[in-house]
Amino acid sequence: DIQMTQxxxxxxxxxxxxxxxxxRASQTISSYLNWYQQKPGKAPKxxxxxxxxxxSGVPSRFSGSASGTDFTLAIASLQxxxxxxxxxxxxxxxxxxxxxxxxxxxx
Amino acid sequence: QVQLVQSGAEVKKPGxxxxxxCKASGYTFTGYYMHWxxxxxxxxxxxxxxxxxxxxxxxxxxxFQDRVTMTRDTSINTAYMELSSLxxxxxxxxxxxxxxxxxxxxxxxxxxxxS
Numbered sequence: 001d002i003q004m005t006q007x008x009x010x011x012x013x014x015x016x017x018x019x020x021x022x023x024r025a026s027q028t029i030s031s032y033l034n035w036y037q038q039k040p041g042k043a044p045k046x047x048x049x050x051x052x053x054x055x056s057g058v059p060s061r062f063s064g065s066a067s068g069t070d071f072t073l074a075i076a077s078l079q080x081x082x083x084x085x086x087x088x089x090x091x092x093x094x095x096x097x098x099x100x101x102x103x104x105x106x107x
Numbered sequence: 108q109v110q111l112v113q114s115g116a117e118v119k120k121p122g123x124x125x126x127x128x129c130k131a132s133g134y135t136f137t138g139y140y141m142h143w144x145x146x147x148x149x150x151x152x153x154x155x156x157x158x159x160x161x162x163x164x165x166x167x168x169x170x171f172q173d174r175v176t177m178t179r180d181t182s183i184n185t186a187y188m189e190l191s192s193l194x195x196x197x198x199x200x201x202x203x204x205x206x207x208x209x210x211x212x213x214x215x216x217x218x219x220x221x222s
Contacts, residue, residue, distance in 0.1 A: 087152050098154060104188070
Protein backbone atom coordinates (compact mmCIF):
# COMPACT_ATOMS: atom_id res chain seq x y z
CA ASP A 1 0.00 0.00 0.00
CA ILE A 2 1.09 3.58 -0.62
CA GLN A 3 1.65 5.46 2.62
CA MET A 4 0.78 9.14 2.83
CA THR A 5 2.34 11.44 5.40
CA GLN A 6 1.42 15.03 6.15
CA UNK A 7 3.18 17.84 7.91
CA UNK A 8 2.57 19.54 10.15
CA UNK A 9 -0.05 17.54 12.02
CA UNK A 10 -1.46 20.79 13.32
CA UNK A 11 -0.79 24.48 13.06
CA UNK A 12 -2.04 27.70 14.57
CA UNK A 13 -2.38 30.68 12.31
CA UNK A 14 -4.01 34.08 12.12
CA UNK A 15 -6.49 35.43 9.62
CA UNK A 16 -4.52 36.73 6.66
CA UNK A 17 -1.57 34.38 7.12
CA UNK A 18 -0.19 32.29 4.29
CA UNK A 19 -0.37 28.62 5.21
CA UNK A 20 1.24 25.62 3.55
CA UNK A 21 0.60 21.94 4.22
CA UNK A 22 2.84 19.23 2.82
CA UNK A 23 1.92 15.70 1.85
CA ARG A 24 4.43 13.02 0.88
CA ALA A 25 3.73 9.73 -0.84
CA SER A 26 5.82 6.64 -0.13
CA GLN A 27 6.15 5.96 -3.87
CA THR A 28 5.29 7.59 -7.12
CA ILE A 29 1.65 8.56 -7.57
CA SER A 30 2.09 10.74 -10.63
CA SER A 31 -0.35 13.62 -10.04
CA TYR A 32 -3.11 11.48 -8.53
CA LEU A 33 -3.32 13.56 -5.39
CA ASN A 34 -6.46 15.11 -3.95
CA TRP A 35 -6.92 17.59 -1.12
CA TYR A 36 -9.99 17.69 1.12
CA GLN A 37 -11.19 20.05 3.82
CA GLN A 38 -13.31 18.75 6.67
CA LYS A 39 -15.07 20.78 9.33
CA PRO A 40 -16.55 19.29 12.51
CA GLY A 41 -19.77 17.41 11.90
CA LYS A 42 -19.55 17.85 8.13
CA ALA A 43 -18.59 15.65 5.22
CA PRO A 44 -15.22 16.26 3.59
CA LYS A 45 -15.12 18.74 0.74
CA UNK A 46 -12.91 18.27 -2.30
CA UNK A 47 -10.70 21.32 -2.80
CA UNK A 48 -8.12 20.21 -5.33
CA UNK A 49 -7.87 17.14 -7.54
CA UNK A 50 -4.99 15.85 -9.64
CA UNK A 51 -2.53 17.84 -7.52
CA UNK A 52 -3.28 21.18 -9.16
CA UNK A 53 -6.89 21.37 -10.31
CA UNK A 54 -9.02 23.70 -8.20
CA UNK A 55 -12.59 22.50 -7.91
CA SER A 56 -15.40 24.72 -9.10
CA GLY A 57 -16.51 27.11 -6.39
CA VAL A 58 -13.35 26.78 -4.31
CA PRO A 59 -11.74 30.16 -3.63
CA SER A 60 -8.62 30.98 -5.61
CA ARG A 61 -6.63 31.50 -2.39
CA PHE A 62 -6.28 27.69 -2.37
CA SER A 63 -3.64 26.20 -4.64
CA GLY A 64 -1.83 22.92 -5.10
CA SER A 65 1.68 22.12 -6.26
CA ALA A 66 3.88 19.08 -6.64
CA SER A 67 7.49 18.03 -6.83
CA GLY A 68 8.09 14.33 -7.29
CA THR A 69 6.34 12.59 -4.43
CA ASP A 70 5.94 15.78 -2.41
CA PHE A 71 2.72 17.77 -2.67
CA THR A 72 1.73 21.08 -1.16
CA LEU A 73 -1.56 22.75 -0.40
CA ALA A 74 -1.23 26.50 0.03
CA ILE A 75 -3.77 28.94 1.38
CA ALA A 76 -2.68 32.41 0.32
CA SER A 77 -4.53 34.45 2.92
CA LEU A 78 -6.27 32.45 5.63
CA GLN A 79 -9.91 33.33 6.17
CA UNK A 80 -12.09 32.53 9.22
CA UNK A 81 -13.96 29.83 7.29
CA UNK A 82 -10.69 28.02 6.49
CA UNK A 83 -10.14 26.77 10.02
CA UNK A 84 -10.61 23.04 9.54
CA UNK A 85 -8.75 19.77 9.07
CA UNK A 86 -7.12 19.11 5.71
CA UNK A 87 -6.42 15.68 4.24
CA UNK A 88 -4.49 14.56 1.21
CA UNK A 89 -5.42 11.34 -0.59
CA UNK A 90 -3.73 9.41 -3.35
CA UNK A 91 -5.98 7.99 -6.06
CA UNK A 92 -3.17 6.32 -8.01
CA UNK A 93 -3.56 2.80 -6.73
CA UNK A 94 -5.87 0.76 -4.55
CA UNK A 95 -6.26 1.31 -1.60
CA UNK A 96 -6.80 5.04 -2.02
CA UNK A 97 -5.03 6.04 1.18
CA UNK A 98 -5.48 9.30 3.04
CA UNK A 99 -2.87 11.23 4.92
CA UNK A 100 -3.39 11.57 8.67
CA UNK A 101 -4.67 15.12 8.39
CA UNK A 102 -3.52 18.61 9.33
CA UNK A 103 -5.65 20.61 11.75
CA UNK A 104 -5.57 24.35 11.18
CA UNK A 105 -6.79 26.40 14.10
CA UNK A 106 -6.84 29.98 15.22
CA UNK A 107 -3.79 31.47 16.86
CA GLN B 108 -28.13 18.81 -8.60
CA VAL B 109 -26.03 15.89 -7.46
CA GLN B 110 -27.09 14.44 -4.13
CA LEU B 111 -26.05 11.44 -2.10
CA VAL B 112 -28.47 10.68 0.73
CA GLN B 113 -27.50 8.09 3.29
CA SER B 114 -29.57 6.05 5.68
CA GLY B 115 -29.93 6.98 9.30
CA ALA B 116 -27.86 6.34 12.38
CA GLU B 117 -27.51 2.79 13.67
CA VAL B 118 -26.71 1.27 17.05
CA LYS B 119 -25.40 -2.28 16.92
CA LYS B 120 -24.04 -4.83 19.36
CA PRO B 121 -20.60 -6.33 18.93
CA GLY B 122 -20.65 -9.20 16.48
CA UNK B 123 -23.65 -7.86 14.56
CA UNK B 124 -23.74 -6.50 11.02
CA UNK B 125 -24.79 -3.12 9.68
CA UNK B 126 -25.90 -2.14 6.19
CA UNK B 127 -25.72 1.51 5.16
CA UNK B 128 -27.42 2.79 2.02
CA CYS B 129 -26.54 5.70 -0.22
CA LYS B 130 -29.13 6.93 -2.69
CA ALA B 131 -27.77 8.92 -5.60
CA SER B 132 -29.60 11.48 -7.68
CA GLY B 133 -28.81 14.22 -10.18
CA TYR B 134 -26.31 12.27 -12.28
CA THR B 135 -25.86 8.98 -14.11
CA PHE B 136 -25.41 6.51 -11.25
CA THR B 137 -23.54 3.96 -13.36
CA GLY B 138 -21.05 6.55 -14.60
CA TYR B 139 -18.96 6.94 -11.44
CA TYR B 140 -17.41 4.66 -8.88
CA MET B 141 -18.95 4.92 -5.42
CA HIS B 142 -16.46 4.97 -2.58
CA TRP B 143 -16.95 4.35 1.12
CA UNK B 144 -14.88 6.19 3.73
CA UNK B 145 -15.17 6.26 7.48
CA UNK B 146 -14.01 8.51 10.28
CA UNK B 147 -13.79 7.10 13.77
CA UNK B 148 -13.89 9.46 16.77
CA UNK B 149 -10.60 11.29 17.11
CA UNK B 150 -9.21 9.62 14.01
CA UNK B 151 -8.65 10.59 10.40
CA UNK B 152 -10.37 9.50 7.23
CA UNK B 153 -10.07 5.83 6.33
CA UNK B 154 -10.78 4.54 2.82
CA UNK B 155 -12.78 1.32 2.90
CA UNK B 156 -13.34 0.48 -0.73
CA UNK B 157 -15.27 1.25 -3.88
CA UNK B 158 -17.84 -0.28 -6.18
CA UNK B 159 -18.32 0.15 -9.89
CA UNK B 160 -22.10 0.63 -10.12
CA UNK B 161 -22.06 -0.36 -13.78
CA UNK B 162 -20.41 -3.77 -13.41
CA UNK B 163 -20.79 -4.35 -9.68
CA UNK B 164 -17.06 -4.91 -9.41
CA UNK B 165 -15.48 -4.01 -6.08
CA UNK B 166 -12.14 -3.12 -4.55
CA UNK B 167 -11.72 -3.34 -0.79
CA UNK B 168 -9.03 -2.13 1.58
CA UNK B 169 -7.12 -5.01 3.15
CA UNK B 170 -8.27 -3.94 6.63
CA PHE B 171 -11.89 -4.68 5.68
CA GLN B 172 -11.47 -7.40 3.07
CA ASP B 173 -13.02 -10.16 5.19
CA ARG B 174 -15.86 -8.13 6.69
CA VAL B 175 -17.16 -5.66 4.11
CA THR B 176 -19.51 -6.15 1.19
CA MET B 177 -20.39 -3.36 -1.21
CA THR B 178 -23.35 -3.78 -3.52
CA ARG B 179 -25.64 -1.66 -5.62
CA ASP B 180 -29.15 -1.61 -7.03
CA THR B 181 -29.14 0.27 -10.31
CA SER B 182 -32.95 0.23 -10.50
CA ILE B 183 -33.09 2.64 -7.57
CA ASN B 184 -29.66 4.30 -7.93
CA THR B 185 -28.55 3.11 -4.53
CA ALA B 186 -25.26 1.78 -3.23
CA TYR B 187 -24.88 -0.27 -0.06
CA MET B 188 -22.07 -1.00 2.34
CA GLU B 189 -22.44 -3.89 4.76
CA LEU B 190 -19.92 -4.42 7.55
CA SER B 191 -20.07 -7.61 9.57
CA SER B 192 -18.59 -8.88 12.84
CA LEU B 193 -18.77 -5.39 14.26
CA UNK B 194 -16.39 -4.36 17.03
CA UNK B 195 -16.36 -1.32 19.27
CA UNK B 196 -13.63 0.24 17.15
CA UNK B 197 -15.97 0.19 14.16
CA UNK B 198 -17.87 3.03 15.83
CA UNK B 199 -17.55 5.79 13.24
CA UNK B 200 -19.27 8.02 10.75
CA UNK B 201 -19.49 6.23 7.42
CA UNK B 202 -19.61 8.21 4.19
CA UNK B 203 -20.33 7.36 0.59
CA UNK B 204 -18.57 9.53 -1.97
CA UNK B 205 -18.76 9.82 -5.74
CA UNK B 206 -15.77 9.19 -7.94
CA UNK B 207 -12.07 8.56 -7.53
CA UNK B 208 -11.55 12.26 -6.77
CA UNK B 209 -14.63 12.37 -4.58
CA UNK B 210 -16.45 15.53 -5.48
CA UNK B 211 -19.78 14.72 -3.81
CA UNK B 212 -20.29 13.09 -0.44
CA UNK B 213 -23.22 11.78 1.50
CA UNK B 214 -24.11 13.40 4.78
CA UNK B 215 -22.62 10.54 6.78
CA UNK B 216 -24.14 7.75 8.84
CA UNK B 217 -23.14 7.31 12.46
CA UNK B 218 -22.73 3.67 13.39
CA UNK B 219 -22.31 3.04 17.10
CA UNK B 220 -21.16 -0.38 18.25
CA UNK B 221 -21.84 -0.93 21.93
CA SER B 222 -22.93 -3.74 24.18
